[in-house]
Amino acid sequence: MKRLGQTIRDLWKDPMGRIGMIGILLVILVAIFAPLAAPFEPDKMVAMPKSAPSADYWFGTDNYGRDIFSRILYGARVSLEVGIIAVGIGAVAGYILGLLAGYFEGWVDRVIMCVMDILFAFPSILLAIFISAVLGRGLVNTMIAIGIVNIPVFARTVRAAVISAKGLEYVSNARSVGVRTGAILVRHISPNVVAPFTVQATLALSSAILTEASMSFLGLGIQPPDPSWGSMLSEARTFMEQAPWMAIFPALFIIVTILLFNILGDSLRDVLDPKLKT
Amino acid sequence: MDHLLEMRNLSIDLYRGRRTPPVKLVEGIDLNIDKKQNFGIVGESGCGKSITCSSIMGLLSFPLSVGAGSSIRFQRENGTDTELLSLPKKQMQQLRGKEISMIFQEPMTALDPMYTIEDQIVESLRFHTDLSRSAMREAALEMLRKVKIPRAEEILKEYPHHLSGGMLQRVMIAIALINNPRLLIADEPTTALDVTIQAQILDLMNELRESYDTSVIMITHDLGVIAETCEQVAVFYAGQVVEQASVDDIFHHTAHPYTSGLLRSVTSLGGEQKELYTIRGTVPTAGQFSSGCRFADRCEHCTARCREAVPPLTEVAPGHQCRCWLHASGAEKEAAR
Numbered sequence: 001m002k003r004l005g006q007t008i009r010d011l012w013k014d015p016m017g018r019i020g021m022i023g024i025l026l027v028i029l030v031a032i033f034a035p036l037a038a039p040f041e042p043d044k045m046v047a048m049p050k051s052a053p054s055a056d057y058w059f060g061t062d063n064y065g066r067d068i069f070s071r072i073l074y075g076a077r078v079s080l081e082v083g084i085i086a087v088g089i090g091a092v093a094g095y096i097l098g099l100l101a102g103y104f105e106g107w108v109d110r111v112i113m114c115v116m117d118i119l120f121a122f123p124s125i126l127l128a129i130f131i132s133a134v135l136g137r138g139l140v141n142t143m144i145a146i147g148i149v150n151i152p153v154f155a156r157t158v159r160a161a162v163i164s165a166k167g168l169e170y171v172s173n174a175r176s177v178g179v180r181t182g183a184i185l186v187r188h189i190s191p192n193v194v195a196p197f198t199v200q201a202t203l204a205l206s207s208a209i210l211t212e213a214s215m216s217f218l219g220l221g222i223q224p225p226d227p228s229w230g231s232m233l234s235e236a237r238t239f240m241e242q243a244p245w246m247a248i249f250p251a252l253f254i255i256v257t258i259l260l261f262n263i264l265g266d267s268l269r270d271v272l273d274p275k276l277k278t
Numbered sequence: 279m280d281h282l283l284e285m286r287n288l289s290i291d292l293y294r295g296r297r298t299p300p301v302k303l304v305e306g307i308d309l310n311i312d313k314k315q316n317f318g319i320v321g322e323s324g325c326g327k328s329i330t331c332s333s334i335m336g337l338l339s340f341p342l343s344v345g346a347g348s349s350i351r352f353q354r355e356n357g358t359d360t361e362l363l364s365l366p367k368k369q370m371q372q373l374r375g376k377e378i379s380m381i382f383q384e385p386m387t388a389l390d391p392m393y394t395i396e397d398q399i400v401e402s403l404r405f406h407t408d409l410s411r412s413a414m415r416e417a418a419l420e421m422l423r424k425v426k427i428p429r430a431e432e433i434l435k436e437y438p439h440h441l442s443g444g445m446l447q448r449v450m451i452a453i454a455l456i457n458n459p460r461l462l463i464a465d466e467p468t469t470a471l472d473v474t475i476q477a478q479i480l481d482l483m484n485e486l487r488e489s490y491d492t493s494v495i496m497i498t499h500d501l502g503v504i505a506e507t508c509e510q511v512a513v514f515y516a517g518q519v520v521e522q523a524s525v526d527d528i529f530h531h532t533a534h535p536y537t538s539g540l541l542r543s544v545t546s547l548g549g550e551q552k553e554l555y556t557i558r559g560t561v562p563t564a565g566q567f568s569s570g571c572r573f574a575d576r577c578e579h580c581t582a583r584c585r586e587a588v589p590p591l592t593e594v595a596p597g598h599q600c601r602c603w604l605h606a607s608g609a610e611k612e613a614a615r
Contacts (some may be wrong), residue, residue, distance in 0.1 A: 177375030
């Protein structure tokens with residue numbers, strides 16, 4: 001994995017990439033160490049409801065008197081978990097479909113891409129709501145719904161990369177020495193897909209986190225009392241005037257996390273694009 | 279079958295959508311390749327020489343396909359004749375690289391930048407032999423020495439970008455010959471190389487061909503390469519064979535006006551200084567051929583008949599065929615009327 005090390009080094013050289021990497025690392029650490037870092041239990045009533053931010057309760061408390069800071073730390077877990085697993089589902093399925101469509105073309109391609117285009121035609125939040133309405137509410141179903149929404153983007157990205165790689169002379173050369181189709185796909189074509197795929201995955205993570213927040217906000221995603229940034233925002237809506245901190249802090253975390261993933265994704269795209277290298 | 283490879287009435291279609299009929303990029307190609315023969319195919323870019331050879335390997339991919347009524351028969355190692363065009367995909371994969379292999383034009387892009395030279399040579403062994411990894415490595419090393427690569431041990435560990443074009447083409451030759459194929463297709467193997475390296479590569483190929491008893495199809499647009507390496511030559515023009523003969527006949531008893539045009543447009547060192555001859559006009563686009571001879575518009579000897587009917591490929595001398603009304607016998611001229 002010489003290339004992985006090189007990529008990280010290149011990212012570090014880019015100021016935006018550095019910000020993205022450090023920021024996301026922090027979010028991940030927060031998610032992992034939430035039980036240690038959180039001053040209170042996320043679903044315990046620890047103070048008067050709707051108390052303003054103070055030295056004890058940094059981000060204030062919500063309408064049940066739960067500590068918002070602790071809930072946000074735990075919420076990071078949910079966000080990342082949903083993001084990573086949903087993108088994982090979408091990426092793996094999209095990768096396989098894109099590889100098949102791109103390599104075999106003809107009717108395989110037409111059938112796969114037709115289904116993808118139909119999925120693509122729906123606004124992602126609408127599709128996610130529809131799927132989770134079919135599957136039922138809950139954490140796992142939310143992940144599956146967001147995962148399915150992500151399939152078409154990955155399938156398209158991978159297919160395009162495969163089609164351009166297929167035209168490379170060394171792929172014809174591999175075929176001319178009798179290398180089997182499976183081996184050609186794995187050994188010679190896949191490496192060309194890694195770069196666009198990684199970039200897509202990073203950007204998809206941010207949109208998955210946002211979709212989860214939106215779904216939870218609408219009451220379709222994570223169910224109470226589990227803390228999720230989206231559902232916290234949803235609860236805060238009713239108390240906007242009395243306790244604005246209930247809405248401000250979860251919203252801030254959603255914005256910053258998504259921004260960090262986008263920054264990293266952009267920087268990664270620049271680093272991995274061989275045409276931009278001098 | 280007397281020949282190693284017999285191509286009959288080969289045509290290649292370009293698919294243009296469901297409603298439009300396919301364009302025939304190549305039509306009515308008959309070629310015979312003998313054992314241990316060095317066969318040259320000359321023609322300018324886009325005349326169909328490369329796709330003709332890709333069709334032997336079964337490497338045509340959408341939107342190209344071999345047309346109906348085509349046949350390519352190949353004499354296998356075990357002595358049986360096989361129709362390559364109807365061979366199942368699995369068997370074709372086994373044959374590729376083992377009995378027929380290919381060298382590409384651009385050695386720089388024909389090797390995968392992700393893998394070492396050793397990996398790439400071993401890859402062609404892996405699917406055709408059951409040698410152990412270390413035995414394959416030995417074989418790769420030996421093969422690199424045969425193609426005269428210095429520091430073979432070290433080169434095995436290097437990546438394609440470490441090597442020069444000439445070196446890479448030697449590696450390509452090593453990959454192509456490592457399974458001792460019966461037929462080697464060389465698609466402009468020297469076009470991307472420096473002139474001095476070209477000569478070395480051609481010498482190497484001639485040498486190896488003799489020690490391996492391999493037949494070679496040399497695709498090129500360089501008549502110099504043909505003169506230096508081939509015994510039999512087919513001249514392609516706009517998807518057809520316009521002339522086929524031994525190298526001597528092509529150079530000294532040229533029959534077709536296109537071939538003589540090609541010969542006249544070769545530069546020579548030390549000759550008298552004059553403007554270089556060019557064949558006027560351009561090659562007609564596939565799908566827009568006239569009903570007559572495809573070379574008619576560019577030909578200095580064009581007659582009315584040339585525009586009316588396609589000349590047949592006729593024998594002008596024993597073993598020398600030409601597709602031109604100037605050389606067609608009386609009976610064929612009558613038949614065409």
